[in-house]
């Protein structure tokens with residue numbers, strides 16, 4: 272009898288196993304929904320698939336009578352705009368500060384303690400301050416995402432730079448490199464694929480901060496919509512919206528992974 | 544001709560002496576092999592020569608001038624591992640040094656000068672037998688090929704001194720033999736002083752024009768207590784092999 276740790280499912284079995292939890296979840300929902308619908312056709316808690324289709328057709332295809340916008344797309348555009356602005360700023364700051372902190376003892380001594388302390392501040396506790404200072408507009412939400420994600424990225428980059436073998440930095444110096452040239456040609460290019468890893472890990476927290484900020488103060492956005500329709504127990508809108516958010520997050524993660532494989536082929540080889 | 548003079552060199556790490564009163568004179572393009580027990584300070588000695596760390600006392604002069612306190616292009620190095628850059632192709636690795644020299648801002652060459660540098664880099668790659676692999680990444684190279692690349696990358700800078708810290712330590716015996724022939728040929732052709740640390744005495748005696756042995760000396764006063772290593776033997780060898788002038 273082979274040990275379990277040595278038994279690898281054949282490809283087809285692996286696909287079936289991977290799909291199984293999804294199928295079970297779906298099956299359980301459909302059965303539970305059906306039971307509730309037969310008891311009470313007006314039940315709002317577990318709507319049947321047709322209700323989702325109706326609600327989504329309303330949200331994604333017809334303009335909202337009050338604003339004239341098609342809500343799903345308006346919400347998606349607003350949320351992704353905030354998310355990517357915040358993440359973009361955090362990534363840029365993480366790259367520049369993290370590399371500087373990891374590469375230059377002077378910058379490390381100056382910023383590391385500050386970043387280490389500041390990264391312990393719960394971003395949600397700072398949100399009221401952001402609303403007070405920046406108002407209820409876009410800035411506060413973007414800054415919340417930035418504050419929530421940037422310290423992690425800076426620290427992660429600084430650690431990754433410190434992991435570069437010291438031999439490499441010495442070798443570069445024996446090839447005549449200046450500090451700037453080492454940054455530009457040795458450290459930064461090797462950190463770029465690792466920055467993508469850090470960005471992928473930050474997607475989850477960034478969505479969390481985005482939805483939280485939108486739930487508290489916004490006039491559009493995916494998080495705003497979910498919390499708005501909660502008042503009417505509109506599960507037929509909430510559940511598809513959640514699925515849509517999951518899809519967006521999954522797609523961004525997938526695209527980042529593909530980008531890393533395409534743009535940095537050496538990184539895959541080095542890891543293998 | 545390179546003159547290196549090392550006088551009363553001492554190195555301590557947090558009061559623990561590692562090197563003690565190392566003296567050495569080198570004149571001309573010697574191939575100096577350094578042997579000694581593990582942990583006796585051979586790598587420390589090379590790192591001081593490289594300028595990576597500073598001696599606690601004593602002085603080193605090259606051609607009469609004090610050793611620069613930082614690594615620089617006049618002193619090349621090849622380690623046992625991590626001597627090449629994993630994110631660059633073989634050719635890019637060799638062109639890196641010339642790129643640094645030519646462009647302070649971008650650290651890379653373009654246009655006509657790039658083609659000239661690529662030609663020169665290919666020359667060194669042919670020298671070490673890697674011209675066929677010029678577009679590969681280092682991760683696709685074998686251990687021996689990576690060390691050849693590291694040599695080409697160092698040699699294109701035309702260093703006055705080349706420091707090798709167990710460069711063949713991780714290679715199989717056959718590859719090792721090839722690399723020994725290669726390093727001897729490169730040393731003859733490129734007119735430089737080589738310092739090479741090895742644990743293989745046979746290799747040391749075959750390659751060197753000089754073999755220096757580092758060994759711990761028990762302190763005279765405190766009996767057994769360790770007081771750092773120094774050169775206990777300095778054996779001239781293979782005089783005939785000196786590069787002809």
Ligand SMILES: Nc1ncnc2c1ncn2[C@@H]1O[C@H](COP(=O)(O)OP(=O)(O)OP(=O)(O)O)[C@@H](O)[C@H]1O
Nearest residue numbers: 556557561579580581582583584585586587588742
């Ligand atoms: N940065 C450091 N701080 C404190 N002690 C150190 C440091 N680097 C080396 N040492 C100590 O100095 C001694 C000499 O180290 P070194 O690496 O020079 O030995 P080595 O002769 O190269 O040994 P090996 O043959 O194993 O490579 C060792 O005892 C080591 O523990």
Ligand SMILES: [Mg+2]
Nearest residue numbers: 585586587708
């Ligand atoms: Mg050593």
